[in-house]
Amino acid sequence: MERALMSDPMSMLTDDILVDIISRVPYKSTCCCKCVSTRWRDFLSHPDHRKKLPQPLAGFFYQGYNRDRFPKIARYFTNASGEGDPLVDPSLSFLPRYSSLEILDCCNGLLLCRCWKPTDPKTLDYVVCNPATEKWVVVPATEWSNKVSVARLGFEPAVSSHFHVFEFIDEKAWVTDESELNEWTGSLEAVATYSSKSGVWTNPIAVTTIVSIPTHSKGVFFNSIMHLAAFDDMVATFDVQGNLQSIIDTPDLPYDSPVNDVFVSRGQLYFTGITRSEFGPSMSVWVLEDYDFGEWTLKHTVSHFALFGTNYSACNYKVISFHPEHDMIFVVYGEENTLMSYDMDCKKRHIICQLGHDCQLEDISDEEKTPFLPYGPLYTESLADGT
Structure with a gap:
């Protein structure tokens, strides 16, 4: 027995301890763990243990906007494979009934929704929910919530079962007397945060640096820090x-374009933009190699012709996500x-499906633009128990 333990120290660990360890590694590594032994394969495949393990990218929430339809805004979900019935019912019918509901953010399997109450069109709740388990909690609104354009969700299940809601209070929401707004620029005035652990909002923290965040800037939360393109x-x-921690300059690009989002994949921050090449305009992919000094390294370049074919010059496009575990856009x-998806390793594209004319990408007001929210299921039963 002693010899067996010395040759295989992992055999001393119980299944519960082992699955807790493996739940903290990326999804791709979890798949590799199944090849270690028959025991590992069996316990990782067990339904009770599988609930605690990281899940792959399943698909995207998005919305369509049609002026000639009521309601004008419709919500959808499409699988990342483009095949089969949607994994998630985008109506979120398990939630309490509200007059309207908007999905603001998705973070590691949880959704942040803004829900307007039927009793008063100016009052609302935030609701954080888990579509995989149909569990939800109400986060009370603040005095700024009905005017705030940007609110985001922070959640890292490998670090804590508790989540954070961020309210980015711009100048228009902050000033009570609109006559004081001589020239509104939309600059950020303060940030308030809510912790599910404390159950209260912090007092808003003033932002002294000039920062302006677009309505649909994608929130990236990792290492307990929220990142937003500005x-x-x-x-x-x-x-x-x-608290505003830092301002990181993005790479200088030769083309003027709308604000580009940042993304996280395998624990690193990525940025995409349009650059020039011998083949015409290209999409460039940058990775933040030095976080402290804000140094970006060019990781990949692909021409628009290779991505979109002969009509690339007239093609509007938007990068909506990076795969969390693969070099895929x-x-x-x-x-x-x-x-479509594009694999940077093998330089191949794959057409997934057509989302239709209702999606709006460019040249319209912010409220009509389509946010795309990547989603992977989380099978943890509770939203905020534990530490």
Whole structure:
């Protein structure tokens, strides 16, 4: 017995301890763990243990906007494979009945929703829910919530079962007397945060640096820091108390374009933009190699012709996500809003499906633009128990 333990110290660990360890590694590594032994394969496949393990990217929440329809905004979910029935019912019918509901953010299997109450069109709740388990909790609104354009969710299940909600209070929401707004620029005035552990909002933290965040800037939460792309070619980062931690300049690009989102994959921050090449305009992919000094390294370049074919010059497109564990990008492009993936390793694209004309990408107001929210299921039963 002693010899067996010395040759295989992992055999001393119980299944519960082992699955807790493996739940903290990336999904790709979890798949490799199944090849270690028959025991590992069996316990990782057991339904009770599988609930605790990281899940792959399953698909995307998005919305369509049609002026000639009621309601004008419709919500959808499409699988990342483009095949089969949607994994999630985008109506979120398990939630309490509200007059309207908007999905603001998705973070590691949880959704942040803004829900307007039927009793008063100016009052609302935030609701954080888990579509995989149909569990939800109400987060009370603040005095700024009905005016705030940008609210985001922070959640890292490998670190804590508790989540954080961030309210980014811009100048328009902050000032009570609109006559004081001589020239509104939309600059950020303060940040308030809510912790499910404390159950209360912090007092808003003033932002003294000029920062302006677009309505649909994608929130990236990792290492307990929220990252948001901002105007003027920069990324603003905030801690869970709402303090502005740093401003990271994004790479200088030769083309003027709308604010590009940042993404996280395998624990690193990525940025995409349009650059020039011998083949014409290209999409470039940058990775933040030195976080402290804000140094980006060019990781990959692909021409628009290789991505979109002969009509690339007239093609509107938007990068909507990076795969969390692979060098793969998801893009929506063209008149039919075609969803495709592009593998940077093998340099191949794959057409997934067409999302239709209702999706709006460019040249319209912020409230009509389509946010795309990547989603992977989380099978943990509770939203905020434990530490």
